[in-house]
Amino acid sequence: PAEIKVCVFIRECSSLFDIEECILFAELNKIRLNRAKKADKDAARKTQSPPPNTGMPPFGMDGPPPDFFMTDDERAGLPPIESVEQPAQLTSEILQEREIVRILINYGDYLATWEGDGDIPVAGLLLGNISDIEFKDKAAAYILNVYREAAEKYEIPDTKQFYSNSDPAIADLAINCVASKYSLSENWNDDKRKIYVTQEYEHLKQLVVTAIYRIKKRKIEAEMHHIREEMKHEQDVANLEVLIFKYQKLKEAERLLGGFLGNTIVK
Known part of the structure; x- marks a missing residue:
C-alpha cells in the first residue's frame, strides 16, 4: 500500500x-x-x-x-516519468532475481563470517558467485548493476538512492524489499512467555547460499533446454556427441545443486 x-x-x-x-x-x-x-x-x-x-x-x-x-x-506541468516496464506476471525466475536484490539491499554490508577469514561482505560474495548471470526483470537488473559497478570500486552502494529513484518500479521494488509483511506481537517475548524468535540475519549463511544455488540451478536448466533444442536439429554425429557430453555434465551439476536444495530431479 x-x-x-x-x-x-x-x-x-x-x-x-x-x-x-x-x-x-x-x-x-x-x-x-x-x-x-x-x-x-x-x-x-x-x-x-x-x-x-x-x-x-x-x-x-x-x-x-x-x-x-x-x-x-x-x-504541475512536469513531463511524465518513463518507468521501467513491469513484467506481465511474476514468474519463479523473476522472484529469484528479486530475492537476490532483497538480500543485497538488506544484508549487502553484513560480513559473510562463514567464508574465509570472515571479512568479505555479503554483497561481494553474492556478486562474485552470480557474475555470469544477467537478470531479466528490469528493475532488479538496474539495482544489480548498481551493486556491480560499486563492487568494482570495492564499495557498497547507499540503499537510500533506490527508495527515491525517479522510476516508480525501481523505488517500489526497493521499498518492498525492506518493508516487512509481518510484525511480531510485543507480547510474544514478554516477561510471562519469554519465547525467543530468531531473526533472518541469524541464518544469513543459509539464506545467501540457498539464493546462489537456486539461481545457478535455474541457469543450468536454461542451458540444458538450449542444448536439447540444438540436439533436435543437429545432423553431424561428432557435434551431437559434443552436445550429449555437455548435457551430461550439466545434468550432473543440476543433480548436485538439487541435492543441496533438497529437490528431487525427475527429468
Whole structure:
C-alpha cells in the first residue's frame, strides 16, 4: 500500500537528516494540503472561464473536474516519468532475481563470517558467485548493476538512492524489499512467555547460499533446454556427441545443486 511506502520513506529521511518523524509527517501533510488547495483553485478557475466551443459541461454539473484523472506532476506541468516496464506476471525466475536484490539491499554490508577469514561482505560474495548471470526483470537488473559497478570500486552502494529513484518500479521494488509483511506481537517475548524468535540475519549463511544455488540451478536448466533444442536439429554425429557430453555434465551439476536444495530431479 502507498501509506506503507510513505512510512518507510519518512523513516529513512528521519535517519538520514536526523529529524523526528512527526515533524516530517507534519511537513508532508502541509504539502499534500497545499497541493489539494491548488488543484481546487485551478478547477474553480477553469469552470469560471471555460474555453469556447468545447461542448464540455462546467464542473459541478455532469462530470468530474478537468484535472480529476491527472497526476500531481501533470497538474504541475512536469513531463511524465518513463518507468521501467513491469513484467506481465511474476514468474519463479523473476522472484529469484528479486530475492537476490532483497538480500543485497538488506544484508549487502553484513560480513559473510562463514567464508574465509570472515571479512568479505555479503554483497561481494553474492556478486562474485552470480557474475555470469544477467537478470531479466528490469528493475532488479538496474539495482544489480548498481551493486556491480560499486563492487568494482570495492564499495557498497547507499540503499537510500533506490527508495527515491525517479522510476516508480525501481523505488517500489526497493521499498518492498525492506518493508516487512509481518510484525511480531510485543507480547510474544514478554516477561510471562519469554519465547525467543530468531531473526533472518541469524541464518544469513543459509539464506545467501540457498539464493546462489537456486539461481545457478535455474541457469543450468536454461542451458540444458538450449542444448536439447540444438540436439533436435543437429545432423553431424561428432557435434551431437559434443552436445550429449555437455548435457551430461550439466545434468550432473543440476543433480548436485538439487541435492543441496533438497529437490528431487525427475527429468
